[in-house]
Amino acid sequence: MIVNILSIIVQLINIITIFYMIFKEKRSANSVVAWTLLLYIMPYIGFIIYLLVGRKINNKKIYILKEDEIKMFKKYENHIKKRDELNLQEKNIRMIRAIENMGYFPYRNNNKIEMFFDGKDFFDHLIESLKKAEKRINIQFYIFKSDEIGRSILNILKEKAEAGVEVRLLYDSVGSRSLNKEFLKDLRAVGVKTGEFFPSWLRFININMNFRNHRKIVVIDNRTAFVGGFNVGDEYLGKDPKFGYWRDTHIKFKGPAVKDLNLRFLADWRSATKEDIGFEHVLDGVDELKEVNEELEINDGIQIIASGPNPNNFFEIKLSYLKMIQNAKEYVYIQSPYLVIDNSVADSLKIAAVSGVDVRVMIPGKGDHPFIYWANSVYAGELLNFGVKIYRYDKNAFLHSKTVVIDDEICSVGTANMDTRSFELNFEVNALIYSEKIAREQRKHFEEDMLKSVELTAQEYKKRGTTVKIKEAISKLFSGVL
Numbered sequence: 001m002i003v004n005i006l007s008i009i010v011q012l013i014n015i016i017t018i019f020y021m022i023f024k025e026k027r028s029a030n031s032v033v034a035w036t037l038l039l040y041i042m043p044y045i046g047f048i049i050y051l052l053v054g055r056k057i058n059n060k061k062i063y064i065l066k067e068d069e070i071k072m073f074k075k076y077e078n079h080i081k082k083r084d085e086l087n088l089q090e091k092n093i094r095m096i097r098a099i100e101n102m103g104y105f106p107y108r109n110n111n112k113i114e115m116f117f118d119g120k121d122f123f124d125h126l127i128e129s130l131k132k133a134e135k136r137i138n139i140q141f142y143i144f145k146s147d148e149i150g151r152s153i154l155n156i157l158k159e160k161a162e163a164g165v166e167v168r169l170l171y172d173s174v175g176s177r178s179l180n181k182e183f184l185k186d187l188r189a190v191g192v193k194t195g196e197f198f199p200s201w202l203r204f205i206n207i208n209m210n211f212r213n214h215r216k217i218v219v220i221d222n223r224t225a226f227v228g229g230f231n232v233g234d235e236y237l238g239k240d241p242k243f244g245y246w247r248d249t250h251i252k253f254k255g256p257a258v259k260d261l262n263l264r265f266l267a268d269w270r271s272a273t274k275e276d277i278g279f280e281h282v283l284d285g286v287d288e289l290k291e292v293n294e295e296l297e298i299n300d301g302i303q304i305i306a307s308g309p310n311p312n313n314f315f316e317i318k319l320s321y322l323k324m325i326q327n328a329k330e331y332v333y334i335q336s337p338y339l340v341i342d343n344s345v346a347d348s349l350k351i352a353a354v355s356g357v358d359v360r361v362m363i364p365g366k367g368d369h370p371f372i373y374w375a376n377s378v379y380a381g382e383l384l385n386f387g388v389k390i391y392r393y394d395k396n397a398f399l400h401s402k403t404v405v406i407d408d409e410i411c412s413v414g415t416a417n418m419d420t421r422s423f424e425l426n427f428e429v430n431a432l433i434y435s436e437k438i439a440r441e442q443r444k445h446f447e448e449d450m451l452k453s454v455e456l457t458a459q460e461y462k463k464r465g466t467t468v469k470i471k472e473a474i475s476k477l478f479s480g481v482l
Helices: 002-024 029-041 043-054 059-080 090-102 119-131 148-162 181-189 257-273 286-296 316-327 343-354 370-384 420-425 436-450 458-462 466-477
Strands: 107-118 136-141 166-172 193-197 217-220 224-228 245-254 300-307 331-335 358-363 389-392 397-399 403-406 410-414 428-434 454-456
Touching: 029 043, 090 107, 090 300, 090 316, 090 428, 107 119, 107 257, 107 436, 119 148, 119 217, 119 224, 119 245, 136 148, 136 257, 148 166, 148 181, 166 181, 166 257, 181 193, 193 257, 217 257, 224 257, 224 410, 224 428, 245 257, 245 410, 245 428, 245 436, 257 300, 257 428, 300 316, 316 343, 316 403, 316 410, 316 420, 316 428, 331 436, 343 358, 343 370, 358 370, 358 436, 370 389, 370 458, 403 436, 410 436
Parallel strands: 136 166, 166 193, 245 397, 331 358, 358 389
Antiparallel strands: 107 245, 107 300, 136 217, 217 224, 224 245, 300 428, 331 403, 389 454, 403 410, 410 428
């Protein structure tokens, strides 16, 4: 009798949950179907899984964050945005304006950019820059581990704080759950300020599992910035045998766009710590911009674009990818560890390919999660039929790079994967770069990566066995919750 009553209660809860997803959260049909199936297959624990990884973020919390950001953005805009229209690149003016009209994503000219494709190279430059800090270090990573490379960076932060540098360290509660809390206490003892994004109630339980801050941002003295795909951990140096060599892309840059990335960090910091940091942290060094630009002697344009969950389903980074694909006339080269795309992205790639644009997508030769690997395969297979070229990177390495480059003109480097989670659930940040030099450099490395990859052809894909087809079917079915 008790079992029957419990079963009825569970069924009612699951039915209410499904209606809530449809009418209150206004999810896509694919997401509702995936969650309905999960609740049906696992009725007793499905609701718990939904609470942990399925809920959408509270709209009120989103509006609070947005109001804080807009307030800060407007002050910043009024202080330094005196853009000379002549500095805009006319051939990319529509792209620039489209991104600017999505939110506070101003185009900044006169930046100098350096690209990193190897973990050792990236960390060497990051450590060197951190050691040179004189006033402030703002550092944020989704994953920050207390292993060898993590401790070396934390020790530098400690040393700089002891020397009087203002240091802020922001980390994601889920991504950095292995970060040594005792080490953080030592950092705080010498003045390092730490912030935790959406902290967990318990070590391995977080009711906001789905809404993670996936950004990787470093800003030093408001003059030097880093953004891209690398997190902080020994595996990013190729020291984890599970992954092997780690292939990623990151950039370091100087110039006016540094302050936009710093603004992004400070908005995240305020939402995580509630600290009233004061606006001088953004404006510090504004009067030095002219001096910095003359020192750089280069003219790379950058737009810092961020996205995250919002009640209007306005997914800025996804739209920026769509705009790049639609703008391409010669080629589109994409690298992403995850390829779980909706119809809008898939159709844009298909239309570009059948229109004669050279569309190439590179994904890992092995996955970090089984479901993701087979889901990648499903979506890659659909693109093959329309002439999109698919490459699987070296099976003895892991491709984690998140880049899009078109026509030797525009390149996107950042934290957002080509998947629904990055588009709709995570908090992400990308740098849109308007530079022939940088675009060509990214294309060159893509072509070098092709030599380490295996091309997946339509003929080969059709020959896959029944077991593979079953794995793909299951993965696609649940792709709405991945």
